Amino acid sequence: MPAKKGLLHPLVKRLTLTEEDIRWATPISVAEHRAKRLRCKVIADLGCGAGFQAFAFAKQCKKVYAVEKGREKLDRAKENARRLGITNIIFIHGDALDEHVREKVDDSEIIFCDPSRLPEEQSRSMSTIQPDPKQLFNVCQVITKDIAIEFPPQIRTENIPFNGEKEYLSIQGKLNRLTLYCGGLKKNETSVIVLPEQAVLFTTETTKSSLSKPRLVNEQGQFVYDVNPAVTKAGLLAELSEKTGTACLCMGKRTLFTSKNLVESPFFCCTYRVLAVCPSNNDAVISKLQECHAGSVTLRCTIPPEEYWTVRRKYEAQLNGTKRITLFEWDGKALLVEKVA
Ligand SMILES: C[S@@+](CC[C@H](N)C(=O)[O-])C[C@H]1O[C@@H](n2cnc3c(N)ncnc32)[C@H](O)[C@@H]1O
The missing domain is CATH 3.40.50.150 (Vaccinia Virus protein VP39)
Structure with a gap:
């Protein structure tokens, strides 16, 4: 890189x-x-x-x-x-x-x-x-x-x-390196190091035996999290779930973790507070965005890149609040969240 x-x-x-x-x-x-x-x-x-x-x-x-x-x-x-x-x-x-x-x-x-x-x-x-x-x-x-x-x-x-330890390294929330450590340098099967925090995550016996699946839930808690891409790439979602007491929200291809109470972890790139959940149709979303006093909305939905700004401007033309909202959509459901500072 x-x-x-x-x-x-x-x-x-x-x-x-x-x-x-x-x-x-x-x-x-x-x-x-x-x-x-x-x-x-x-x-x-x-x-x-x-x-x-x-x-x-x-x-x-x-x-x-x-x-x-x-x-x-x-x-x-x-x-x-x-x-x-x-x-x-x-x-x-x-x-x-x-x-x-x-x-x-x-x-x-x-x-x-x-x-x-x-x-x-x-x-x-x-x-x-x-x-x-x-x-x-x-x-x-x-x-x-x-x-x-x-x-x-x-x-x-x-x-x-x-055969060696695969160490995925992330700097400032981005996947940056993969180093393979062989012979006596191998300490784990796979690991993640997040810099500058120097936080380390690695395969444990428990997560190995539970077939490396994170705890899955269908309903989000009060908070949702974007996972550091190095953790996803390393296949250490189960380890992250176990280490932080959070669960993985089943939402198609996207990986979002969730918890009832706020959890701080260097392995989360972004933390959001859940403001509202509604059906993912236009009227319901607009109404919820207005209720939440949204002024701008970042879309995290499956929209073709060339349509992103058209859809976003259409929403924003009907908003006159001040909040910066992020909108996740999957399986007919919309999740309105705001970033936790
Ligand atoms: C990615 S760069 C290394 C950057 C370096 N680690 C740094 O921090 O500045 C890879 C280097 O390997 C050298 N290289 C590629 N094949 C080589 C070979 N067979 N023998 C010696 N050097 C080689 C290239 O010329 C290049 O400078």
Whole structure:
């Protein structure tokens, strides 16, 4: 996932970088989280790019090997390390799959790789990841079984042919990374980490045995919640339900959690108070929106994107209140909610 400039290293202005370096750079919170998790004496970062992840490793590890096949990229990473005053990274120019490179990093306790993906791909697949993960594993396993590799978080996990912990990471409510932790690095089957809160959710024995289904209800309580997309992607809805004492509202494809009393959790992106429920026909919805003193209405219904603003303006033309309401609709039912600050 391309990094936003604001999420990068705080000293980014001092560094020499191209647009491409920035596009693929690891956000500092992600780099620091991974570096803490992979703390050891000697680590190798294969495909280090402009070096953002390697710089975080350098804080936690005694020695870091940073391997990169792009000569100019490696030179920029080297220069940036100098500007940041980092002295414990050994930079190696070469192909991570090359035997000569392998020999140079063979005292690594842990090997990490954040491979290249094609920027213009519609859907992510294993075949376009570079270096090829299977070949990489074969090469790395000669040195250590403790391997961590990043995959595009959208990838279908059945397509990942290695046993490891799948850690889905979210920053500011958005799904950002999937890292696979293999060998002794595997602590759980699947986990979610939410940054900046550093909140962790993982598969437990109870949720594994209850076939990973969250508690389902047909009726909403006083509050409803949007679930962090990393939790949904990781398939940890049952864990979330158990951890927060909330239930999953049966509403077709959309995932909305609900509870009687207000529950605060970093795994919910947005919390709403339920104001009204009515049939999802136009008159009933307008009447309820007016009763709720709505001034604007965000639609969370199955409307074709090109019709969204026409439908929304039609509602809003009949409203003269001040409240910002969100409208969910499913199975002939409309739910009017407002965000809890
Ligand atoms: C996504 S970027 C890494 C970004 C880096 N983690 C950061 O935080 O700045 C992937 C890098 O892997 C490099 N790469 C791809 N295949 C490689 C290979 N076989 N050997 C070495 N480097 C490779 C690419 O040139 C690219 O710079």
